[in-house]
Amino acid sequence: MTIALPANAAPVPAPPDAQREAGQVLLSVPGMRCAACIAAIEDRLNALPGVASARVNLSRKRVTVDTSRPAGDIVRALSEIGHDAYPLDTVALATETDVTGRDLLMRVGVAGFAMMNVMLLSVAVWSGAEGATRDLFHLISAAIAIPCVIYSAQPFFAHAWTALRVGRLNMDVPISLAILLAAAMSLYETLNGGAHAYFDAALSLTFFLLIGRCLEHRTRAAARSSARELGALEVHEARRQTADGFETVPIRVLNRGDTILVPTGMRVPVDGTLTSAGAHTDRAFLTGESAPVSHAAQDLVHAGEINLGAPFTLIATAVGQDTRLQQIARMVETAETARNRYTSLADRAARIYAPAVHVLALATFTGWMVVSGDVRLALNIAIAVLIITCPCALGLAVPAVSTAAISRLYRLGFLVKSGTALERLAEVRTVLLDKTGTLTTPGFSFDAGLLVPDERRIAKALAHASAHPLSRALDRHLGAEAAADLADVTEARGNGISAMADGTPVALGRAAWLGGDGDGLALKIGARIIDLPYEETLRDGVAEMTGGLRAAGLDLEILSGDTPDRTRRLARLTGIPNFEASLSPEAKTDRVTQLTDAGALPCMIGDGLNDTIALSRAHASIAPGTALDAARNAADVVVIGGGLAQVPRLFAVARKAVRLSRQNFGIALAYNAVAIPVAVLGYATPLLAALAMSLSSITVLLNAIRVGRVQ
Amino acid sequence: MNVLVFLIPVSLLLGGAGIVAFIWTLKSRQYDDPDGEAARILLDD
Known part of the structure; x- marks a missing residue:
């Protein structure tokens, strides 16, 4: 796991200029839902001068805009039509084209095509084609099936091989074995004029299991990419003092002893001591304290606190791996490895199923060898057992349910x-x-119930005019309150704002700045100071x-x-x-x-x-x-x-998902309880295998869909 | 049985056409935004 903390060696977001040169702006618009939203967004953006084209992706709730304008203009244009938009880091997301997903889909398509054609030919054999016709049909089936199996089933082979190399068994081992042996045995039988060929079984096994794999991948990829999207919103830069002013540098190049400027409303990038008194920070994210905290000079502030007051400078005492943030991050990683040892239901099932199937097939082979002494017959029956034990339903049991549940x-x-x-x-x-x-x-909200309507209007006007984080919170809190008319507005950076309303001097700002008590905001009208106590809202x-x-x-x-x-x-x-x-x-x-x-x-x-x-x-x-x-x-x-x-x-x-997964295992077991004795006794035919496989897979899939009906 | 000489190639050809069409839809990225394509059919232009 990587943790994109400010002090981490996180990728540096591209400066806005680079995006402008590339001419593409990528925005996340979580609020879009329907065709009307697509039309509204695309029409609005395409009407903007300087926009070459705008394309909405509704599934991912994103807009891609080819434009020479900065992202801010596009965000503003969208907020005018009522959509909140967040610019995304095109560089960080550029690597994200879903190659694996499309690759899987291609394999599903190929397996599906081959399965249907081979099934057509098999139907002829099952309905009694004999002699040369049957051999011809088997040969054509082989010509379609062998290359398609080799291409489509690669994900299973690859997974099985990774597990086998470290001496473990997973679900993909019996699946790969069944597919490979079925294809190989059928080819041998075809060339020797045998009666039974399992090409359709090898292909339908591949097809059904690939569908499960593909669905699982799609939902995961969607969740992952949205999670990454949220992460791309945070900035990983700091302002460092140099001989001639301040420079913007990535957080990872900061050193101990550097003097760093923290602007109003920004997060503190490293642990450090304050160079001056009067700093005012919000450390809710760091410690859970909900009220803002005032600091004296030389106080230690930690990476992650947000500056609520005037811009302040600090001297870094711990950077990179030594900050409190990173200590926490390391403990998170230790805890995560412990959790990764959790054994899932599917793994537990595979742990019983995989060896059981192999032992069963081997036992069948030895049993028939002893009874008949015919290697070809014994091998045929053993492979039929491998095919018919419904790895299909077992392989679909959990992915089908979790796909339905996750979506x-x-x-x-x-x-x-x-x-x-x-x-x-x-x-x-x-x-x-x-x-x-x-x-x-x-964030913060305020107990504004103490104010009379006139005072509320003044507070609203002052809060609206100020850039101070607490004032902005008050502005949002007061909502649609009508604002009073102000004159001579002057902002004291980081402290608050003062102005004249109807000839009375009024001010809004930190209580300490105006001479009030506490750490919150205060409103000053004339000589009267009204504290606006900070309160929490559910x-x-x-x-x-x-x-x-x-x-x-x-x-x-x-x-x-x-x-x-x-x-x-x-x-x-x-x-x-x-x-x-x-x-x-x-x-x-x-x-x-x-x-x-x-x-x-x-x-x-x-x-x-x-x-x-x-x-x-x-x-x-x-x-x-x-x-x-x-x-x-x-x-x-x-x-x-x-x-x-x-x-x-x-x-x-x-x-419900866990209950349905268990039921699915039950269904798969029930099918096996009938099919295994038939196969072990040598009565299995390709037709029976095809029926058992399709029926059990479809039952399992239908059962999985029921997860969507949770009220 | 001579009818098979025509029917089998015909069925293979049709199936082949199907897979070629599928590969084309995949290559032209028609599965990137299933929700969006479903909604766009309702737009006038």
């Missing part, structure tokens, strides 16, 4: 990033919730989520890095009795381990850097789309749309 979840607004995530989610007993940014909305859907999870029989618990007071208030608000406050990232992780050891497998839901270790250590994990990219990377599932209200459905779908 269903994608429509509900969940990105499932890990293949085993659904199984792990289904086993979860406890849900641990982070507070700041997960249960509450990220995210939409939290009530539905907690209710739904409780109804699903899960225990809830809040783990917060914030103060006990704030945590208790929120616990009361959400009705969750269990909570722990003032937790360090390590303490959160300890709680996760404690629960895991007690058998109450936990699922962590969190968004901050302080949650990342717990996210990767927990049995399963979920991060909201607004989370820091380190947290999104560590989580199994990212919530991008619908919001938290849908989380109970995530658990419902996961549980």
